[in-house]
Amino acid sequence: MAQVQLKNLEKTYNNTNKVVHGLNLDIHDGEFMVLVGPSGCAKSTTLRMIAGLEDITGGDIIIGGQRVNDLTPSKRQIAMVFQNYALYPHMKVRGNLSFGLRIAGRPKAEIAAAVDKVAAILEIETLLDRLPKQLSGGQAQRVALGRALIKNPGVFLFDEPLSNLDAKLRASMRVRITDLHRQLKAEGNSPTVVYVTHDQTEAMTMGDRICVMQAGRIMQVATPKELYNAPANLFVAGFIGTPEMNLVEGAMDGGEFVMGGQRLALGNELTGRLSGQPDNAVLGIRPQQFSLVSEGPALHAKLVNAEFMGHEVYMHADCEGRRLISVVGAAEFEARGHSDVIRLRPDPKTLHIFDKADGRNVSLQPRGIAA
Amino acid sequence: MTDFPMPNASTTGLDQAAAAKRARMDLISSVVRYALLFAVGFLMLYPLIWLVGASFKTNSEIFAGAGFLPESPTLEGYTKGWQTSTPYTFGRFFWNSFLIILPKVIGTAISCTMVAYAFARFDFPFKKILFGSVIAVLLLPNVVTRIPQYILFRDLGWLDSFLPLWVPSALAGDAFFVFMLVQFLRSLPTDMEEAARVDGANSLQTLVFIVVPMLGPALVSVCLFQFMWTMNDFLGPLIYISSVDKYPVSLALKLSIDTTEAFEWNRILAMSVLTITPALVVFFVAQRYFIEGISAGGRKG
Numbered sequence: 001m002a003q004v005q006l007k008n009l010e011k012t013y014n015n016t017n018k019v020v021h022g023l024n025l026d027i028h029d030g031e032f033m034v035l036v037g038p039s040g041c042a043k044s045t046t047l048r049m050i051a052g053l054e055d056i057t058g059g060d061i062i063i064g065g066q067r068v069n070d071l072t073p074s075k076r077q078i079a080m081v082f083q084n085y086a087l088y089p090h091m092k093v094r095g096n097l098s099f100g101l102r103i104a105g106r107p108k109a110e111i112a113a114a115v116d117k118v119a120a121i122l123e124i125e126t127l128l129d130r131l132p133k134q135l136s137g138g139q140a141q142r143v144a145l146g147r148a149l150i151k152n153p154g155v156f157l158f159d160e161p162l163s164n165l166d167a168k169l170r171a172s173m174r175v176r177i178t179d180l181h182r183q184l185k186a187e188g189n190s191p192t193v194v195y196v197t198h199d200q201t202e203a204m205t206m207g208d209r210i211c212v213m214q215a216g217r218i219m220q221v222a223t224p225k226e227l228y229n230a231p232a233n234l235f236v237a238g239f240i241g242t243p244e245m246n247l248v249e250g251a252m253d254g255g256e257f258v259m260g261g262q263r264l265a266l267g268n269e270l271t272g273r274l275s276g277q278p279d280n281a282v283l284g285i286r287p288q289q290f291s292l293v294s295e296g297p298a299l300h301a302k303l304v305n306a307e308f309m310g311h312e313v314y315m316h317a318d319c320e321g322r323r324l325i326s327v328v329g330a331a332e333f334e335a336r337g338h339s340d341v342i343r344l345r346p347d348p349k350t351l352h353i354f355d356k357a358d359g360r361n362v363s364l365q366p367r368g369i370a371a
Numbered sequence: 372m373t374d375f376p377m378p379n380a381s382t383t384g385l386d387q388a389a390a391a392k393r394a395r396m397d398l399i400s401s402v403v404r405y406a407l408l409f410a411v412g413f414l415m416l417y418p419l420i421w422l423v424g425a426s427f428k429t430n431s432e433i434f435a436g437a438g439f440l441p442e443s444p445t446l447e448g449y450t451k452g453w454q455t456s457t458p459y460t461f462g463r464f465f466w467n468s469f470l471i472i473l474p475k476v477i478g479t480a481i482s483c484t485m486v487a488y489a490f491a492r493f494d495f496p497f498k499k500i501l502f503g504s505v506i507a508v509l510l511l512p513n514v515v516t517r518i519p520q521y522i523l524f525r526d527l528g529w530l531d532s533f534l535p536l537w538v539p540s541a542l543a544g545d546a547f548f549v550f551m552l553v554q555f556l557r558s559l560p561t562d563m564e565e566a567a568r569v570d571g572a573n574s575l576q577t578l579v580f581i582v583v584p585m586l587g588p589a590l591v592s593v594c595l596f597q598f599m600w601t602m603n604d605f606l607g608p609l610i611y612i613s614s615v616d617k618y619p620v621s622l623a624l625k626l627s628i629d630t631t632e633a634f635e636w637n638r639i640l641a642m643s644v645l646t647i648t649p650a651l652v653v654f655f656v657a658q659r660y661f662i663e664g665i666s667a668g669g670r671k672g
Contacts, residue, residue, distance in 0.1 A: 053565050074571035086562035090584035099580070100570035147570070 002064045002077060002154025002192045003029045004050065010058035011045055011216075019045055020216045022059065030190035032181055034207035036197055038239070042216040043196045044159055050194060051080050051157050064154055074100075079148035080157040083164065085140045087132035087147075094128045097146050118146045121180070138169045145177070158195040162202065170202075178206050200240055204228070212236050229350075234359035237284050237352060243314060243325045246285045249356065257283050257353075260320030262299055267348035276355060276362040284352035284361075287314070290326035290344045292336045298343035299324070306337065317342060426641040433636050445637075449645075452638030457615050457626065461642055464623035471536050471608070471619055472601045478541030479548060479597045480590055486543040487552030488578050492564070502553075509546040513606075521610060535611040536604075540597070548593045555589040556582070591660035599650045620646045 004027040011020035019042045027033045035043040048054040050061055052073035061068050068076045087096050094115055101111045119125045122142045132140060141161060148156055158177075162170045184191050197203055203210050204224045212219040212227065212235070219239075220232040231237035237245050250259035255271045257264045264283075292315075301317035301324055313333040315326045326344055328337070336342070353363040417439075424439030426448050432441065453461045489495070490502050524535040543549055563585070567577045583590070605621045612618060618626065624642055 051569060053568065073565075073569045078569065080566070080569045082562050082566060084560065084562050086560075086566040088563055088566070088581055088584075090587075099567070099572075103571045103576060103580075147566070151570075 002190075003027065003062075004033075004155055004192055004194065005062040006046070006050075006059065007062065008059035009046065009049065009056065009061065011042070011049060011054065012057040018216070020049075020057075023216075023218055025211060025218065025221065027192055027194060029192060030185055032178070032193045032195065032206060032208040034195045034197060034203040034210045035213060036200060036203035036210055036239075037213035037219075039198055040215070041213040043198075043213050046213075047157055047159055047194060047196045050076075050155075051078055052076055077154035078157055079151045079153040079155075080159065081141075081144050081148050081161045083160040085132070085144040085164075087135075087140060087143060089132050092129055092131055093124065093135070093143050096132065096143055097128075097150050100147070100151050114150050118150045121149065121183075122146045137165050138173065141165060141173060142176075145180075149180075152189070154192060156191055156193045156195075158193065158197075160197055161195075163197070163199070174202060174205060201242070204240070212239060230361070230364050231284070231352065232361055232364070234282060234284075234354045234356075234361075237354065237361070241286060243287045243327065245352075246283075246287060246324050246326075247354070248283045248285070248319075248322055248324070250281060250283060251279070252277055252281050252353070257281065259283070259322070262320060264299060264346070265297060265348075266351065266353075270348050270351055270353070270363060273365055274353060274362055275364070276360075278353070278355035278357065278362060280356035282354040282356050284354060285324075285346045286350060287325045287327040289347045289350040290324075290328065291347070292326075292328050292332050293343050293345045294336055295343070296345065298345040300341055301344055302340060303337065303342050306333065313337065315342070317344065319344075422640055423644055426637060426644045428637055430635060430637050433640075448635075448637035448641035451635070452641040455623065455626070459616060461620070461623065461645070463616070464618055464620045465645075467617055468602060468619035468621075471533050472598055474533075474537045475540045475601050476594050476597045478537060479543075479545055480594055482541055482543035483545065483548040483552055483593060484583060484586065484590065485578070486549050487556055488582060490549070491553045491556035492561070493574075505546045505549055509550060517606075517610065524611065530611060531613045531617065532611075533617070536601075536607055545597070548597070551593065552586065552589055555586060559585055588660050591657055595653065595657055598653060602646075602650050 004025075006023045006025040009020060009023040009025075010018070012018045023046060025033075035046060037043050045054060049056050050063075052068065052071060056069050063076055063078070073080075088099065091099065097115050097118060098111045101114060115128070116125075119128055122145060124139065124142050124146060127135060127139055127143065132143070135143065141164075144161070161177075162173050165173060181191070181193055195202075195206060204227075207224060209221060209223055210227055211221045214235050220227060220236045222230070222232075227236060227240050231240060231245075234247065238247060248259055250257050252258075253263070255266050255268070257266055299319050301319035303315060303317050304323075305316040307314040307316075308330070310330070312327050312329055315328060315333070315337065317324045317326065324344065351363070352361055354360065355362050421437070421439045424441060425433050427444040427446070428441040429443070429445055429447070432443075455461055455464075490498070490505075520535070520539075524530060527534075529535050529538075539545075559582075563581050564577050567581045572580065603621060604619075605625070608619050608622050609625075612622070615626070620642075624639065624646060628639060
C-alpha cells in the first residue's frame, strides 16, 4: 500500500549545482530502508524530497502508486522525525502530539484517545504535561517519534534521529525503533520506513535493506549481510564494516596477488569466480578474516600497534609499507602475537578483488551483483 | 627532582599578605567605580527628577532655584492642569492617545509579522528588489514623504481623523519593524515550521500557531517601540488632526503653552509627568521581554 518508488530523481540547486544524479530506488511496502553515506552525499536531500520539503528538479516520486511530485507534505501519507526533534517549543507534549490531528479538525475525543494510545506505546504518559524544554534528549526523541506515530502514516521518514543522543541512549533507541516497526507490522499496519543516517552501525543493525550513497549517486542497494559479504565496489567495501576493510593495491599474476616482495595465493575458488583480470588490482581483506599462524603460507608483517578491546585485539601491522588492520581473539594474540614478525593468513573464500580503474568488485558471484 | 614550588611557611605568609592587599584594592576600585556611576547617573537623570519635583512647586518657586525639592508641595499644578483651558479635561486627551495607539500597535504587529514572514521564509519574484526597497524606506528621512502623504490623505478625505495615523502602520509601513522581525526570524531554525507542514498546517496556520509564539520576544519589542513612539509622536497628529476634541496628549501639552496658560509652568510640568508615566510603566513591566527582543540575533530556538 505504501510502496515508495524513486524514478530518475534529480535535484539541482540554483540551476548549476547538481546534488542528486538520477536516483532509481524501489522501497517495498513495510520495508525498513536505510539511506547511508558520508556527509554531503545528498541522503538528507533525497529524504526531504520524499517528504515534500524540497522541490524536485527532475524525475518522479511515487508513494502507494500515486505520483506525489506536486502534493504538499501532508497529502503524501508520510510522517517525519527530524534530527533536532523539531518539537514546538511553546506547546506541551500533549499539544505537540496532537497538533496534526487538531489541524485536521478531528473530534476532541478521538484526539485524546489517540494521544493516550501513542503515549502508552512510547511510555511517555508522565511527560504529557511538560514543555519540550523540560525533557531530556531521549524523552524529546520519543515525543518526536510519537508525533509521527499518531498520524498512522504509510511511510515514516527519519532524518538522522539519533545523532544528538549519547552512545548508550542511541543503542537503546535503535532497538526501540526497530521493535516498534516490528510491532506495527505484526498489527497489520505494515508501515514503510525510510531512515537516513551517516552511522553504518545504525544502518547495519536496523535496515531490512541498505542503500549506500555517495555524492548523489547510489553505490549499492542490498541487505546488510550482502553489503558486508559482497560489496559491489571499493566505496561500499571501505564504508561498511568496523574496522574498515583492508584495501591493498597490487598486481594479479596468475593465481597469485603480488604486493611488493610478497605473493599471496588466491586459491582456485576465488580465481574461478573472477569476472576480469584488472591490471591494477586492489585486494580487499576484512580485518576479521585474518588468522594469526605460526607457519605455512601467510603475509609477513611487522606488528606496529595492538589495541586491546577485551575479548579481541586490533592489530596494526606494517606489511611492505602498507598498514594492515586485523582483529584476532585475545587468546590467539597471547599465543602468537608477541613476536616482531607476525604471520597473517587471510581466508581466501572471503577475499575480494577490485579493479582499481573503476572500483568494481570483479570477484563477485554473478548473482551477487546488486543494483 | 622536580622544581614544582612546594608550599612552606614563608610563601603562605606572603600569599596571605598579597591576597589581603588585592582584596583592599578591589574594594577601593569598587567604591570609586560606583561613586562615579552614581554621580554621572544622577547628572543624567537630574532633569527628570527636577521635572517631577517642580510639578509639585508653585509657579513662583519654579524659577527661584535649581533644587528639585518643593518648599511647600502643592497639587495645584495637577488639579488645574487636568482641567485645561479647553472644554475638555486632560482625560479626554489621554483617551484620544489611547484611540490612536491601540489600533496602530495591533495593526503594526499583525502586518509587520506577515510581511517579515514572507521575506524570511518564502521565495517569490522580485523578492530581493522588494526587500531592498524596504531597507531604502528605512533610510529615507520622514520629512521627504510628509507632503506627498498629506496630499494623498487629503484627497482621500481622511484629514482630521485618526486614519492617516492608523493605516500606514496597518500596511506594514514601518520598515524598521519589518527589518527587525526578518532578522529575528532568520535566526530561528526552520525545523518546527517544516514539522508543522508535515503535520498538515498551511502557511497561515504555521504562521499563527508556530511562528508567532516563537516570535514572542521580538513582537513585544515591536509593540513597545510602537507604543512609545506613537505616545511621543507630535508631528503626525499636528499635521493631520485639527479639532481639539481629537487631540492626543502630545498636542494637548503644546496647547497649554500656546494659549492663556503660557506662564502656568507648574500645570505644564504636572501634565508632562502624567504624559510620560504610561510609557515608563509599560517599559518597566515589559523590560525583560524587550531586552530579549532587541538582542535577538544571538538567540537559538
